[in-house]
Each structure stands twice: as structure tokens, then as C-alpha cells.
Amino acid sequence: xxxxxxxxxxxxxxxxxxxxxxxxxxxxxxxxxxxxxxxxxxxxxxxxxxxxxxxxxxxxxxxxxxxxxxxxxxxxxxxxxxxxxxxxxxxxxxxxxxxxxxxxxxxxxxxxxxxxxxxxxxxxxxxxxxxxxxxxxxxxxxxxxxxxxxxxxxxxxxxxxxxxxxxxxxxxxxxxxxxxxxxxxxxxxxxxxxxxxxxxxxxxxxxxxxx
Amino acid sequence: xxxxxxxxxxxxxxxxxxxxxxxxxxxxxxxxxxxxxxxxxxxxxxxxxxxxxxxxxxxxxxxxxxxxxxxxxxxxxxxxxxxxxxxxxxxxxxxxxxxxxxxxxxxxxxxxxxxxxxxxxxxxxxxxxxxxxxxxxxxxxxxxxxxxxxxxxxxxxxxxxxxxxxxxxxxxxxxxx
Numbered sequence: 291x292x293x294x295x296x297x298x299x300x301x302x303x304x305x306x307x308x309x310x311x312x313x314x315x316x317x318x319x320x321x322x323x324x325x326x327x328x329x330x331x332x333x334x335x336x337x338x339x340x341x342x343x344x345x346x347x348x349x350x351x352x353x354x355x356x357x358x359x360x361x362x363x364x365x366x367x368x369x370x371x372x373x374x375x376x377x378x379x380x381x382x383x384x385x386x387x388x389x390x391x392x393x394x395x396x397x398x399x400x401x402x403x404x405x406x407x408x409x410x411x412x413x414x415x416x417x418x419x420x421x422x423x424x425x426x427x428x429x430x431x432x433x434x435x436x437x438x439x440x441x442x443x444x445x446x447x448x449x450x451x452x453x454x455x456x457x458x459x460x461x462x463x464x465x466x467x468x469x470x471x472x473x474x475x476x477x478x479x480x481x482x483x484x485x486x487x488x489x490x491x492x493x494x495x496x497x498x499x500x501x
Numbered sequence: 502x503x504x505x506x507x508x509x510x511x512x513x514x515x516x517x518x519x520x521x522x523x524x525x526x527x528x529x530x531x532x533x534x535x536x537x538x539x540x541x542x543x544x545x546x547x548x549x550x551x552x553x554x555x556x557x558x559x560x561x562x563x564x565x566x567x568x569x570x571x572x573x574x575x576x577x578x579x580x581x582x583x584x585x586x587x588x589x590x591x592x593x594x595x596x597x598x599x600x601x602x603x604x605x606x607x608x609x610x611x612x613x614x615x616x617x618x619x620x621x622x623x624x625x626x627x628x629x630x631x632x633x634x635x636x637x638x639x640x641x642x643x644x645x646x647x648x649x650x651x652x653x654x655x656x657x658x659x660x661x662x663x664x665x666x667x668x669x670x671x672x673x674x675x676x677x678x
Contacts, residue, residue, distance in 0.1 A: 316554045348601055349593050352610060354517040355586025356556030363590035372591060379587050386555035387579060390563045391572075393549050405675050412674015413548040415645040416666050418629045419652030420551070421522050425621040428519065432614030441612060445619025449526075450626070456527045459616050460516050467612015468605060483611040 301370050302377050308335070309362050309381035316358040316386065323358055327365070337369055358382055434482055437470045502570050503577045509535070510562045510581030517582070519617035521557035525624045528561055537569050547628065552667055559583060644677035 308330050316323045324347070331337045338346070350360035359379055366378030400406040433439050441463065448454045467483075474481045509531050517524045525547065532538045538546060550560035559582050566578025593600075600606050629649070648670050655661040655669075 314554050316556075345594075345598065349590055349598070352518075352601075353586060353589045353593060354515060355583065355589075356517075356520050356559060358555060359559070359583055359586050360590050363587050364594050367591050367594050375587060375591050379583060383555070383559070383579065383583060386553055386560065387563055387575070389553040390550070390555075390560045391567065391575060393553060394564050394567050394575075397545070397549060408678035409671040409674045410545055410548040411641070411645070411678050412648050412670040412672070413551060413667055414544055414628070415648035415674070416652040416670030417547060417551040417557075418625060418645075419649045420656065420663055420666070421525075421621060421625040421628065422649075422653060423656050424522050425618065425625050428614070428618045428621055432618045434611070438611065438615040442615035442619045442622070445616050446622050446626075449619065449623040455530075456524070456620055457516055459620065460518060460613065463613035463616035464609030465612065466616075467610065468608045469612075471604075471608040471611060481611075483607040 298370065302374060304335075305366055305370060305374055305377050306381045309366075309378045310384060312358075312362075313382045313385035314389070316356075316382070324361070327361055331365055338365065342368065434484075437474075441466050441470075503573060505535070506566050506569060506574055506578045507581040510566070510578045511584060513558070513562070514582040514585040517558055517586070518613060519621065521559070521561075522624050523617050523620040524558050525561065526620070526627055528558060528565070529627075532565055537565055542568075544628070554664075641678055644674075648673050648677070 312323065312326050312330065315326050328343060332340065332343060346361050346364045349364055350357045353360050359382065362378035362382040363375045366374035366376070368374075370377070397406070429442075433442060445459050445463075448459065449456070471481050471483065513524055513528055513531065516527070529538075529543050532543060533540070546561050546564045547557070549564060550557045553560050559579060562578040562582040563575045567575035570577070651673070652666050652670055655666050656663060
């Protein structure tokens with residue numbers, strides 16, 4: 291193994307180690323994990339600077355998927371190419387996978403236990419609460435004017451009263467966005483397509499992905 | 502079976518804008534449509550997925566994969582839901598970072614974000630009321646409402662960590678139900 295190869299291997303091993311440690315802290319997504327990534331990657335290892343962190347947040351927040359997987363893919367790719375991305379994503383997913391696996395084994399053992407069923411029902415209620423909180427936060431960053439309010443309302447109504455596949459909504463959203471912006475420009479109205487960056491940092495970027 | 506699990510979750514992963522909650526109902530629809538879970542089972546899956554770290558959608562994929570095809574199924578489903586994110590993030594960071602300042606892209610996200618909001622609102626309504634249509638004793642309904650309201654207050658007002666809230670609600674569930 292030559293020098294460059296062994297350095298690359300060492301970097302991959304380090305990436306694996308760091309994201310394996312971050313993995314379990316992705317509980318509740320957003321805040322906790324981003325803070326920990328910043329601590330490890332920017333301050334401790336010096337692998338990225340603040341500006342690259344901001345880039346990471348933009349991508350992680352807009353690509354499909356959870357923010358944890360997206361950020362680790364970004365960091366891994368920046369540092370060590372495609373193999374780095376795969377390593378980082380594998381490392382961040384592994385602990386969660388094990389925990390979920392363990393839970394599902396436990397659940398088969400305690401399946402018909404009354405207490406467990408009751409506990410799961412309680413958890414169900416608090417997850418509904420977390421979804422509501424996530425919806426409120428997402429609302430703040432997405433409902434910027436009457437048009438976006440209309441789009442969200444139409445989406446909810448379609449979901450409630452028709453059996454529309456959400457895929458069509460996700461395809462339709464960008465089209466509606468482009469149409470609205472074009473129309474408004476034609477009419478000479480100013481459109482703000484995003485929240486101002488200051489608010490955006492706290493309100494939009496993190497909490498969209500609450501878990 | 503494995504191939505089917507992979508394809509279904511690959512599809513889900515590809516449209517999972519907005520993270521876990523927005524695609525929960527899509528996963529439910531796919532899973533119920535194929536007879537992988539019924540409503541009660543799916544609600545259990547969601548409760549367990551919420552107990553583990555990581556994205557609730559990925560965890561749900563792992564659980565459904567496991568129940569359908571064992572360890573291999575769990576792996577296949579998890580890889581399926583993560584793969585689109587991995588590929589897209591690599592593509593974006595390699596080639597398309599500049600595009601974020603493009604007007605068309607900005608307009609697209611301007612329209613996509615309210616849709617994601619709608620999906621999450623629907624998920625809240627769906628899991629809040631879903632399956633409780635049948636004759637549920639009102640006591641359990643009140644209990645659910647209390648736990649739900651309590652959790653909202655804890656998370657928003659007192660900034661309690663979501664994991665602590667979930668643990669507390671499990672205890673509350675044992676007490677109430």
C-alpha cells in the first residue's frame with residue numbers, strides 16, 4: 291500500500307468512527323445532531339469550515355431524505371469522494387439500524403403484554419404531538435403569502451378527500467411554485483421565494499426534519 | 502419479495518422531501534396496499550420507529566422490511582430508502598451546488614415547501630384520528646389527547662428533548678390505558 295492509499299484509508303476509518311458516534315445522537319434529528327456535527331467536523335477535526343457547513347445545511351435540507359443521512363453523505367463526499375460518502379452514511383445508519391432491530395426483537399417477545407401495548411399507545415400520542423410541532427415549524431418557513439397558503443390548503447384537502455398519491459403533489463408543488471412566481475412577476479408584484487436568511491437559519495433549516 | 506421491498510422503499514426515498522413525517526402516510530399506503538401491514542400494525546411500527554434515533558421513515562422501513570423478510574429484508578428496505586438521498590446529495594455537491602441560486606429552482610422550492618407542510622399536517626390528522634373511527638372507549642381518547650397536548654407543551658415551551666418526551670409518554674400510557 292503506498293502512502294496516498296494508506297492516508298485515504300485512515301481518513302475513511304476516521305469518517306466511519308466519527309459518524310458512528312454521531313449516529314445515536316440523531317434522536318429528535320435537527321438541533322442535537324447539527325450541533326454535534328459542527329463540534330466534531332468543524333471544531334475538533336477541522337475538516338470543514340463554517341461556510342461549508344452552511345452549504346451542507348442547504349443541501350441536507352432540500353434533498354429528499356433525513357437531514358442526518360444527507361449531511362453525512364455531503365461531508366463524506368467532500369472529504370473522500372464517493373467512497374467517503376458511502377462510508378459516512380453507512381456509519382451514521384448502523385447504530386440506528388441496530389437499535390431498531392433490537393426494538394423489533396423485543397416487541398415480538400412482549401407482543402401481547404398489556405403494559406407494552408399501553409406504552410406504545412402513549413408513545414403514539416406523543417409522536418402525533420411531535421408531528422404537529424414539526425408541521426408548525428414547517429408552516430413558518432413555507433407559508434410566505436396567500437399563494438403558498440393556498441397550495442398548502444389544496445394539498446391537505448386533496449389528501450383528505452381524494453385518494454391522490456402524494457407523488458403527484460410533490461411533482462405538482464414545484465410546477466405550482468414556478469407558475470405563481472411567473473404570474474406574479476407578469477403582474478408586476480414582488481415575490482419573496484424564501485424567508486430572509488436570518489430567520490431561515492433557525493426556523494427553516496433545522497426543524498423541517500424533526501426526526 | 503426482497504426486490505419488491507427494495508423498489509418500494511427506493512421510491513419512497515426518492516420523494517421523501519421534508520424528512521420522515523411527510524412520507525409516513527406514503528409508506529403506510531404502500532405497505533397496506535401490498536398487505537404488509539394493517540392499520541394497527543402500522544401504528545405500532547410508527548410508535549417503535551419514533552423510539553429509535555434517526556429518521557422515522559428509515560426506521561419504519563427497517564421494521565417493515567424485517568417483519569416481511571427477516572434480517573435481509575430489513576437491510577434491503579433500509580438501503581432502498583437511503584440510496585436516493587445518498588446519490589442525490591453526491592450529485593448535488595458534485596455538480597449542482599450553483600443551481601441553488603437559480604430562479605427556477607428557488608421558485609420550485611417556493612411551491613414544494615407548502616406541499617411538504619400539507620403532507621405533514623395530513624400525517625398529523627391521519628395518525629391523530631386514523632383508525633379511531635370505530636367504537637373506542639372515550640377514556641382512551643381523552644388519555645391520548647392529554648398525552649398529546651402535554652407533549653406539545655413540553656417540546657415547545659420547556660424544550661424537553663424529544664426522547665425524554667417519548668419515554669414519559671410511554672410511562673403515561675402505562676398509567677392511563
